[in-house]
Amino acid sequence: MENNNLMDEVAKILQKSNKQTVKQKKIIEVAIATFAEKGYSNTSTSEIAKKAGVAEGTIFKHYGTKENLLLAIMVPFLKEFFPTMADELIGELMDDERSFEDFLRAFLINRITFLSENREIFQVVIKEMIYKEELRNELFPYISKVATERLIKVIEIFKQRGDIKDISNESIIKMLSTVIGGFFVSNLVFLNKHSVSEKEIEEVVLFILNGLGQFH
Known part of the structure; x- marks a missing residue:
């Protein structure tokens, strides 16, 4: 975008x-x-x-x-344009030289910047999804499906490069979703921060690498 x-x-x-x-x-x-x-x-x-x-x-x-x-504004927008937004993001962040560590760092910085600038909207959508089962059932499976399809392609590339352990894609996606999703929601929704420090981003990168990265 x-x-x-x-x-x-x-x-x-x-x-x-x-x-x-x-x-x-x-x-x-x-x-x-x-x-x-x-x-x-x-x-x-x-x-x-x-x-x-x-x-x-x-x-x-x-x-x-x-x-x-x-929500009447955001739900139709997300359902129609989330795939395009995801493709643009992956296209922007992926290249032949970038390591998994660099990709993670760039992804976190990019999304924190975007979500911080749209913090109030993000907060409302997340809180409404938490408390409204109907909305959660409408949005979450769709967003999860779109994100998973694209993440699998990224994961396979880094597996082939030897940057990620050869464990199931499902396990990797669960770990990434839990850690990164929790990082975004806890900081920008529950803690109501306006931004996240570089140190905090670096800690998340290292945490994920300790679980998924290949160390030689």
Whole structure:
């Protein structure tokens, strides 16, 4: 993704959608623009309603809460564009010279930068997935499938180079998902940090290498 502001990226593809009514589309357009400009927490439903030229009750009628309004924006976007985002990321980070250690470090730095700049959105989506089983069942298997398909290709490359132990891909993916996913969520959601230090990233890299890396 060329732009780290996720709302700006969402706005680019909104015009392709014909699934909302005219009124709903206007609410979504205004919400995206305002979230991008002011941040999620600094945007109120009353402000969105005023800019969209609708009653605040109309937003509550269609979406219920500000959290649900954000999910109405993010869930379709993630389901349509997550594969492309994943392919772009892998293409950006992989090359013939990069070791598994360098790949891990570059991946963590890249994703921490992206998630930090979209921290409020990430927090809402993760918290809603934790507490809403229906949303969790809709998003998690899909994201997991897309990520797994691409990770297996990356893992096989580093296995062939001798950078990763020859253990099952399933075990490797479980380890990476648990460690990296836990690192992102614990720091940016539960601890509510605005950023993560280079030292913390380096500790995660070394932790994973001690479990997966080949040392000669």
